[in-house]
Amino acid sequence: MSIKFKKIRGTRDIYGEEFEKLFFIFEKSREIFSKYGYDFILTPAFESKELFEKSTGETTDIVQKEMYVFEDLSGRKLALRPEGTPPVLRAILENNIEIPCKFAYFMNMFRYERPQKGRYREFFQLGAEAVGFKEPYIDLEVLLLAEDLLKNLGIKDYRFEINSVGCISDREKYSKYLRNILKDKINNFCENCKRRYERNPFRIIDCKIDKAKIREIKSLMDFLCDDCRRHHEILINLLEKENFKYVENPLIVRGLDYYTRTAFEIISDRLGAQDALGGGGRYDFLLKDMGGPDSPGIGFAFGVERLMLVMEDIKKKDKALIYVVYVTEKEKDEAIKWVRKIRENNLYADMEWDYRSLKSQMRKANNKGAKWVLIIGEEEIKREKVKLKNMETGEEILTDNPFKFFEK
């Protein structure tokens, strides 16, 4: 046998235990999100390419080199969504949904990257957006919500890392400062940093190789304007007051252009190099940039596959299987009748549809973990009974009403 088709790189087939986990996360998250007043939303898998260029940002890696872009037959330039925030905000604006509002989503995303542990080209994100809340109190709620989700999924080894990335003018000031102070030194830095200097100077302070050289460089925190500083201080006070466990990490930059002020990541050390379970932050100017009202927003997303990696296996509780076997083809019709009758009583029944030897049917029942086997042969039909076998004890009973043995 040589299979003709294979799934394409970075995509996955999800079944069995994996599917159970994925669906468990979805069901659990619906419970949690409804406690916090978030409604679920589903948006199209593809949007205009421009939506992401204008919101995620032209300079980001996501837009520059990771988007699945294509033209449809009419020549429209489209993109498979690489992230959830722009489509959800677009939907809020387009449907005239009253702001403030809170939405959650569980959707697949697409990014053209080299696959790695916890990283795929099609993956699921579980996220939320809270639009129209200016004060840091919503930041607190979002963080509490994210942690509530983790706790309810039974995930333990995580930490919240929090930072403020200021507003756009703060970042411009900082960017100018960095370029200035590094102008003469950059040639001594590693190749990565040289590239970062041009594209994204913030990343240089995160460099592991040139750690020593950057010690005297000020952090973005020192460049926050009064409003941004105040926002951050209130949030930190709130977190302390609410006893929320976190660490401040001034190196968090986030790869998206629209973030302002609060930015955070949820890190797990049970993952490989891709150690972020999730991340998020504020985007106070994005709605306006998208042609909407001057409303702030905050959101976050978890990588569902990464959650699955750090979660314990879940035990799926099936109904007890009742397997119906027939001795020869002659009893097949009778077997079908019994399977239907059992299912009508909301019990789990199955049988071998293509005839195989009784031995083979019994083996199948055993392999499937059947609790009961209903045996139908010439003898049973003649006496208008069935033989019921308990697969744990091996005990057999001849009865005309097997239902009294199936405890519900």
Add this chain to the structure above:
RNA sequence: GUGGGCGUAGCUCAACCGGUUAGAGCGCUGGACUGUGGCUCCAGAGGUUGGGGGUUCGAGUCCCCUCGCCCACCCCA
């Protein structure tokens, strides 16, 4: 996009320095047990050694290309 490791039966893996018909365990099918699963024993089916090209008398093994998987860099969920 860059670097490293790896592709042999459905699964996990063997096969010396290039040598004859590519093996084992598990799983599967059948039998011992003609109307009965698990345990044991016996037998059987199952392979274009990821694909293509090259070197050689001879390639699973060496070389080149390609596809895929894993890990890391970059970046991110």
